Amino acid sequence: MTHGEIEVDYRVRSTPAEIEGRAEALLLEQTVELPRTCLTSAFVREQIVGRLAACRPDGEGAYVVTLAQPERTAGSDPAQLLNVLFGNSSLQPEIELVDVRLPADLAARLGGPRFGTEGLRALTGVRDRAFTATALKPMGLSASELGRLCHAFALGGIDVVKDDHGLADHAFCGFEERVRACLAATASAAETTGRRTLYVPNLIGGPAEVRRQAALARRLGVGAVMVSPMLVGLPFLAELVRDLGMPVLAHPAFAGAQRMSPLALLGRLFPLYGADAVIYPNAGGRFSYSQETCDALVGALRSPGAAIRPVLPVPAGGMKTENVPAVLKRLGPDVMLLVGGSLLSPSAVPLVERCRQFAGAVQHFRHSQ
Amino acid sequence: MTHGEIEVDYRVRSTPAEIEGRAEALLLEQTVELPRTCLTSAFVREQIVGRLAACRPDGEGAYVVTLAQPERTAGSDPAQLLNVLFGNSSLQPEIELVDVRLPADLAARLGGPRFGTEGLRALTGVRDRAFTATALKPMGLSASELGRLCHAFALGGIDVVKDDHGLADHAFCGFEERVRACLAATASAAETTGRRTLYVPNLIGGPAEVRRQAALARRLGVGAVMVSPMLVGLPFLAELVRDLGMPVLAHPAFAGAQRMSPLALLGRLFPLYGADAVIYPNAGGRFSYSQETCDALVGALRSPGAAIRPVLPVPAGGMKTENVPAVLKRLGPDVMLLVGGSLLSPSAVPLVERCRQFAGAVQHFRHSQ
Numbered sequence: 001m002t003h004g005e006i007e008v009d010y011r012v013r014s015t016p017a018e019i020e021g022r023a024e025a026l027l028l029e030q031t032v033e034l035p036r037t038c039l040t041s042a043f044v045r046e047q048i049v050g051r052l053a054a055c056r057p058d059g060e061g062a063y064v065v066t067l068a069q070p071e072r073t074a075g076s077d078p079a080q081l082l083n084v085l086f087g088n089s090s091l092q093p094e095i096e097l098v099d100v101r102l103p104a105d106l107a108a109r110l111g112g113p114r115f116g117t118e119g120l121r122a123l124t125g126v127r128d129r130a131f132t133a134t135a136l137k138p139m140g141l142s143a144s145e146l147g148r149l150c151h152a153f154a155l156g157g158i159d160v161v162k163d164d165h166g167l168a169d170h171a172f173c174g175f176e177e178r179v180r181a182c183l184a185a186t187a188s189a190a191e192t193t194g195r196r197t198l199y200v201p202n203l204i205g206g207p208a209e210v211r212r213q214a215a216l217a218r219r220l221g222v223g224a225v226m227v228s229p230m231l232v233g234l235p236f237l238a239e240l241v242r243d244l245g246m247p248v249l250a251h252p253a254f255a256g257a258q259r260m261s262p263l264a265l266l267g268r269l270f271p272l273y274g275a276d277a278v279i280y281p282n283a284g285g286r287f288s289y290s291q292e293t294c295d296a297l298v299g300a301l302r303s304p305g306a307a308i309r310p311v312l313p314v315p316a317g318g319m320k321t322e323n324v325p326a327v328l329k330r331l332g333p334d335v336m337l338l339v340g341g342s343l344l345s346p347s348a349v350p351l352v353e354r355c356r357q358f359a360g361a362v363q364h365f366r367h368s369q
Numbered sequence: 370m371t372h373g374e375i376e377v378d379y380r381v382r383s384t385p386a387e388i389e390g391r392a393e394a395l396l397l398e399q400t401v402e403l404p405r406t407c408l409t410s411a412f413v414r415e416q417i418v419g420r421l422a423a424c425r426p427d428g429e430g431a432y433v434v435t436l437a438q439p440e441r442t443a444g445s446d447p448a449q450l451l452n453v454l455f456g457n458s459s460l461q462p463e464i465e466l467v468d469v470r471l472p473a474d475l476a477a478r479l480g481g482p483r484f485g486t487e488g489l490r491a492l493t494g495v496r497d498r499a500f501t502a503t504a505l506k507p508m509g510l511s512a513s514e515l516g517r518l519c520h521a522f523a524l525g526g527i528d529v530v531k532d533d534h535g536l537a538d539h540a541f542c543g544f545e546e547r548v549r550a551c552l553a554a555t556a557s558a559a560e561t562t563g564r565r566t567l568y569v570p571n572l573i574g575g576p577a578e579v580r581r582q583a584a585l586a587r588r589l590g591v592g593a594v595m596v597s598p599m600l601v602g603l604p605f606l607a608e609l610v611r612d613l614g615m616p617v618l619a620h621p622a623f624a625g626a627q628r629m630s631p632l633a634l635l636g637r638l639f640p641l642y643g644a645d646a647v648i649y650p651n652a653g654g655r656f657s658y659s660q661e662t663c664d665a666l667v668g669a670l671r672s673p674g675a676a677i678r679p680v681l682p683v684p685a686g687g688m689k690t691e692n693v694p695a696v697l698k699r700l701g702p703d704v705m706l707l708v709g710g711s712l713l714s715p716s717a718v719p720l721v722e723r724c725r726q727f728a729g730a731v732q733h734f735r736h737s738q
Contacts, residue, residue, distance in 0.1 A: 025655070029655075030535075031507070031508050031509075031535060032506065032507030032508055032509065033504075033506055033507060033508075033533055033535065033709070033710065034506060034507045034710050034713060035710070035714070037714065037715050038507070038710065038713045038714050038715065039507060041507075041509060041510055041514065043509055043541070044507050044508075044509035044510065047509065047541075048507065048508055048509030049509075072539070072540065072541065073508065073535070075537055075538070075539050075540060077537045077538065077573060077574050077578070078574070078575055079537075079573045079574050079575065079597070079600040079601055080535070080537040080573055080574070082600050082622075082623050083534065083535050083537075083573070083597070083600060083622055083623065084535070086623060087534065087535065087597070087600070087622035087623055088534075088622060089625075090622070090623050090624065090625035091621060091624065091625035091650055091686075092625070092655075093625070135402075137401065137402055137403060138400070138401030138402060138403045138407070138408060138410075138413050138417065139400050139401055139402075139413075139417055139442065140400075140401065140410060140412055140413035140416065140417030140418075141410055141413065145410065164402055165452065165456065165457075166399075166400060166402065166442070166449070166452050166453070166456065168444055168446045168448075168449040168452075169444070169446065170441070170444050171441065171444060172412070172416075172441065204446060204448045204449055204452070205446050205447070205448050205449070205604060206447055206448065206604040206605055206607055206608035207576040207602075207604070207605050207608060208608055209446070209608075228448070228452070228456070231448040231451050231452060231456070231602075231604065232448055232602055232604060232605075233576075233600075233601055233602015233603075233604070233605050234602075235574060235575040235576070235600065235601060235602070236575055236576050236601075236602050236605060238575055239575035239576060239577055239578075252460060253451075253452055253456035253457060253459070254451050254452065254455060254456055254459050255459065255460070256455075256458070256459025256460040256461065256462070281460055286394070286398075286461075317460075340402070341402065341403050341404070341407065344403060344407045345404070345406065345407050346406050346407065
């Protein structure tokens with residue numbers, strides 16, 4: 001193992017008089033959890049305790065504190081890395097985790113996305129333009145009802161149809177039955193359209209259940225899956241992608257992290273732990289992310305730094321076909337547009353036709369560069 | 370499956386004019402994720418969409434909204450339950466999850482703590498008084514250095530010696546070596562004291578790694594383990610305890626990052642997913658919980674409701690021997706007092722003697738009822 005450093009930026013609310021002591025306490029809390037006076041071992045003082053790399057004011061009554069923690073404190077353990085980043089300090093409300101930079105070899109050991117944007121383009125054949133996507137919902141429809149919905153979406157030319165993140169292995173809609181119905185739907189629609197829509201089932205449960213669903217999905221011919229990393233646990237995601245062999249679309253359920261910035265959690269950690277595409281609530285929808293936050297997140301996903309493949313941003317949460325040109329103008333072609341509920345709202349226009357309008361808006365958009 | 374309801378309390382910031390619409394949107398967001406006008410299936414409208422059970426003002430500009438969600442939306446899936454409780458709504462900063470009540474049969478299917486307070490008393494022989502506990506740290510000590518520390522703690526008569534939550538399977542202190550050294554230390558000290566201290570190693574990593582550590586610990590003779598549920602993922606905890614066969618001490622690392630009240634997360638969900646004892650930052654220490662929060666948390670752990678065993682509260686985070694009488698007076702004997710760093714601070718009094726003072730303060734305290 002090399003002796004690299006993990007750099008972590010925190011936003012810390014503090015007075016000028018207290019910030020030095022606050023930063024020192026934060027530094028020690030994340031590893032040794034003892035004051036320096038208790039550290040009798042030279043190895044601990046010199047090789048385990050990190051250092052304050054920077055501290056600058058960030059508006060009234062706040063600072064950005066950058067800590068450099070020895071890579072060896074995290075080892076190669078994906079859970080222990082979270083501990084070093086935000087274990088105990090997550091319990092202190094004046095601290096927000098805002099960004100993370102890992103040494104390349106640690107990122108490589110974690111592995112990051114196995115497919116990323118390029119892998120998703122290769123899998124779907126979508127080249128030189130944005131991806132279109134929608135969601136199968138509401139929870140409560142039977143497998144055959146969802147299959148019919150999937151068929152309409154696929155006939156309408158949507159590239160990717162994913163399960164809603166609340167579709168589990170329910171008594172009223174079993175996982176296997178749903179996957180079979182949706183794969184049959186995309187295959188049948190492809191006989192008409194000449195092009196197969198990618199159906200992406202949601203994997204959810206404890207690790208053993210998720211692995212069972214993954215194996216079943218693979219056997220049935222599924223090409224990519226969706227996981228909510230904060231529901232199943234980030235370390236499990238890292239473990240799952242080691243032998244999954246399919247791209248992972250990450251959903252932000254349960255990830256509302258008041259004190260981890262979307263940039264840090266969705267932009268840095270989700271990819272690091274293996275997501276190939278990351279769904280996020282786009283600015284202007286029913287969630288709270290600002291345009292500035294979304295832009296920073298997209299930048300992080302596309303330029304993840306050493307040893308990590310670029311990841312596909314998936315804006316969602318209130319997206320509509322009418323907004324497609326504005327979103328594409330802002331984000332360019334390396335993006336998957338996820339339009340959900342607005343396709344399912346009551347309308348005189350048939351669903352298949354509304355999908356065609358959405359798919360067409362993306363297919364015919366001329367990117368200026 | 371019965372048709373019980375999951376009751377969830379949220380604190381919602383809203384104006385009086387908007388609260389009705391806000392509560393309706395929250396209700397739909399957590400299951401069907403579509404407006405009612407899009408719900409064409411009678412089964413979905415009648416059996417999947419829950420109801421607003423209560424809504425009352427909670428101070429200026431806020432309300433407590435109680436939703437009753439059909440149990441079938443969660444099924445028996447521990448990850449899907451989190452989705453129904455706080456999946457998408459976690460992304461909305463005006464919403465805080467404050468409490469949860471499950472139907473008894475759903476709680477029974479999840480399983481809750483397998484040992485709880487009574488199981489920990491049976492395992493350790495600690496009866497009719499509070500437990501004493503301390504932590505092995507700092508990270509960076511070798512296995513034999515930690516073994517020597519454990520020996521001093523055990524000689525001093527501490528009931529429970531746990532790994533710090535940042536002790537992983539590090540290159541500089543391997544898991545197996547550490548467990549062997551600490552078990553040898555407690556066995557050796559027992560020859561002097563006549564009573565064996567319970568050594569509790571920290572399990573950390575992805576699920577496969579945690580299972581490897583658990584199996585190794587069991588084989589080596591460990592009697593109880595520590596896990597940080599938010600690091601490893603709550604659904605994995607629920608899966609792990611199914612065949613673990615040992616009590617689990619839950620650590621709150623990474624648990625402050627979510628907008629969930631300590632009562633809801635540490636007090637309700639940790640036990641529900643299988644923790645037998647829950648470490649929490651006690652009021653007055655270096656973390657942020659108020660005395661009121663701690664009292665509510667302790668109440669929840671001890672009276673978990675139908676189908677869940679009482680769980681042992683473990684106040685920690687800046688506890689000192691001097692505070693033992695005050696804490697015991699407030700909390701009574703069903704508690705484990707975790708004194709960490711203050712035992713390791715520089716002092717003219719030898720460590721073993723300081724442990725004896727701590728253990729003695731608890732052993733000699735006379736509970737008034």
